[in-house]
Amino acid sequence: MNVKQWISRLLVVLFAALASACTVIPLSSLWQLRGFDFAKFDGRQLRVLLHLPEGVQATPEALRIGLRLHRGGGSTEVVSETLVLRPQAADAKAALPAAPQAKGHWVWLAMGEDDVRRLDALRTKGAAWREADGKAEGRKLETEVSPQLCRLGSAPLNAGQVRLSAWVRWQAEQAPVLLLDQASAKEMDEKTASEPVPACGTLAR
Numbered sequence: 001m002n003v004k005q006w007i008s009r010l011l012v013v014l015f016a017a018l019a020s021a022c023t024v025i026p027l028s029s030l031w032q033l034r035g036f037d038f039a040k041f042d043g044r045q046l047r048v049l050l051h052l053p054e055g056v057q058a059t060p061e062a063l064r065i066g067l068r069l070h071r072g073g074g075s076t077e078v079v080s081e082t083l084v085l086r087p088q089a090a091d092a093k094a095a096l097p098a099a100p101q102a103k104g105h106w107v108w109l110a111m112g113e114d115d116v117r118r119l120d121a122l123r124t125k126g127a128a129w130r131e132a133d134g135k136a137e138g139r140k141l142e143t144e145v146s147p148q149l150c151r152l153g154s155a156p157l158n159a160g161q162v163r164l165s166a167w168v169r170w171q172a173e174q175a176p177v178l179l180l181d182q183a184s185a186k187e188m189d190e191k192t193a194s195e196p197v198p199a200c201g202t203l204a205r
Helices: 027-033 113-133
Strands: 047-053 056-072 075-088 104-111 140-151 163-169 177-184
Touching (some): 027 177, 047 056, 056 113, 075 113, 104 113
Antiparallel strands (some): 047 163, 056 075, 056 140, 075 104, 163 177
């Protein structure tokens, strides 16, 4: 399932913001996100915590994040990267948030070393542009977030029927910040709400 959305710069810097609009993110969380520094955070510490409904699984490439950094200032130069967050073993030291009322299961996601290097390279490029050009008009960072989910069982399932909750942390031992609270794909991107969720056994290996 590819749930694609464009998000504001504040949420761009938090890859784990799996939403396209602030209307699905709690106001208390938006306040906490103000402390996030895209230029300085350690990508190795970034964790996304998903609560998925019963019968829905994250694929090995659970979350794809496409980034496009535009130089601006009249330049057409653009740098693009695709980062992948993959399921990882649960953090035994991390306290889980209160689970949603809906039945489901927890999945921790993190970037591998290759993706961390790609992120660092993009940030280095952005810093070089700022050094060379200053505050160029039109410089922007765009992101496209695509959860990669599959369904168990034979019953058909559309993206609009899936509700998920998501939290993020960007520092070790930080309490996860709530981003989505039982949000549906329709709330995030109405265009993809009717897309079918593939059966797990049919995914290419």
